[in-house]
Amino acid sequence: MVIVMQKHATDANIERVVEELSTRGFDVHRSTGSDQTILGVVGNVGTIDTREFEVFDGVQEVVRVSEPYKLSSRTFKREKTIVKARGVEIGGNDVVVMAGPCTIENERQLFETARRVARAGAKVLRGGAYKPRTSPYAFQGMGVEGLKLLRAAGDEMNMATVSEVMEISQIEGMLEYVDILQVGARNMQNYNLLSALGQTRKPVLLKRGMSATIQEWLLASEYILAGGNYDVILCERGIRTFETYTRNTLDISAIPVINKLSHLPIIADPSHAVGRREKVMPLARAIVAAGADGVLIEVHHEPEKAVCDGPQSLYPEQFARLMDELRIIVPAVGRAI
Ligand code: PEP
Ligand code: MN
Numbered sequence: 001m002v003i004v005m006q007k008h009a010t011d012a013n014i015e016r017v018v019e020e021l022s023t024r025g026f027d028v029h030r031s032t033g034s035d036q037t038i039l040g041v042v043g044n045v046g047t048i049d050t051r052e053f054e055v056f057d058g059v060q061e062v063v064r065v066s067e068p069y070k071l072s073s074r075t076f077k078r079e080k081t082i083v084k085a086r087g088v089e090i091g092g093n094d095v096v097v098m099a100g101p102c103t104i105e106n107e108r109q110l111f112e113t114a115r116r117v118a119r120a121g122a123k124v125l126r127g128g129a130y131k132p133r134t135s136p137y138a139f140q141g142m143g144v145e146g147l148k149l150l151r152a153a154g155d156e157m158n159m160a161t162v163s164e165v166m167e168i169s170q171i172e173g174m175l176e177y178v179d180i181l182q183v184g185a186r187n188m189q190n191y192n193l194l195s196a197l198g199q200t201r202k203p204v205l206l207k208r209g210m211s212a213t214i215q216e217w218l219l220a221s222e223y224i225l226a227g228g229n230y231d232v233i234l235c236e237r238g239i240r241t242f243e244t245y246t247r248n249t250l251d252i253s254a255i256p257v258i259n260k261l262s263h264l265p266i267i268a269d270p271s272h273a274v275g276r277r278e279k280v281m282p283l284a285r286a287i288v289a290a291g292a293d294g295v296l297i298e299v300h301h302e303p304e305k306a307v308c309d310g311p312q313s314l315y316p317e318q319f320a321r322l323m324d325e326l327r328i329i330v331p332a333v334g335r336a337i
Contacts, residue, residue: 198227
């Protein structure tokens with residue numbers, strides 16, 4: 001961290017800042033220029049709130065030069081992390097496609113959709129059993145009965161499974177049925193949940209919060225990693241912006257940015273980003289072209305009858321066509337599918 005003093009800062013101003021840093025156990029490297037002093041701060045500066053020093057008399061600016069996250073950073077681990085879930089590797093050379101309905105509704109719906117996405121090449125089956133619905137009157141999910149169906153469909157189609165966990169009390173009961181525990185956008189900052197997931201040894205798919213910065217998202221992943229669970233997959237799912245035409249705005253730049261800052265696998269969910277079926281395919285193409293390790297897509301065998309998110313769910317034949325398109329794009333960016 002660097003503290004830039006104002007041009008007219010007095011020696012007393014500078015001494016006061018140095019004294020405070022020393023009291024807190026930091027080493028201070030002082031650089032005195034002809035008209036300005038700069039203080040280099042060395043130590044565990046991740047715990048400092050930069051505003052604490054910005055309010056000191058004579059301070060012009062406090063700049064962090066190292067990331068506040070550690071375990072998730074490329075500085076900590078240079079080589080990419082590969083997360084393994086029931087034989088599927090996420091973060092390796094293969095781009096992994098995860099697909100399925102927004103929510104598990106019944107056996108026929110799940111198995112029919114699973115069969116179609118598996119045949120098209122999806123490796124991971126998605127389906128929510130605990131749903132974070134905006135309205136308390138909307139369908140809240142089938143709970144454990146849904147998870148049993150998800151496991152059975154996954155086993156039959158030879159697919160790994162991913163489903164959302166909303167609170168700590170659900171974790172234990174999900175471990176048996178789910179290969180990847182999803183943390184939804186609304187829970188990205190539920191730090192108690194993240195810490196509890198850090199205690200498990202199950203891969204976690206951490207969605208980006210609707211208005212989370214990339215730094216906040218990486219710090220959220222840090223809660224899981226700090227508990228010793230290193231199997232974290234990041235998932236960009238669109239952020240809230242001033243645009244109202246689409247459900248959210250897919251931040252495609254998050255993909256190369258995360259690839260630079262972090263070793264964790266990065267995938268993206270075009271379905272929740274755009275919210276309209278006809279826009280999901282072009283976004284999915286852009287996601288893999290941008291270097292993502294995978295895509296998470298909502299597919300329903302009869303989307304017009306879907307209980308949840310039908311308008312953004314692909315028809316199985318659209319999904320199959322998208323897979324064909326991805327098979328053309330993926331080799332162009334040096335990957336396989
Ligand atoms: C989901 O994937 O089912 C979901 C609710 O997504 P998000 O948390 O991104 O809204
Ligand atoms: Mn959904």
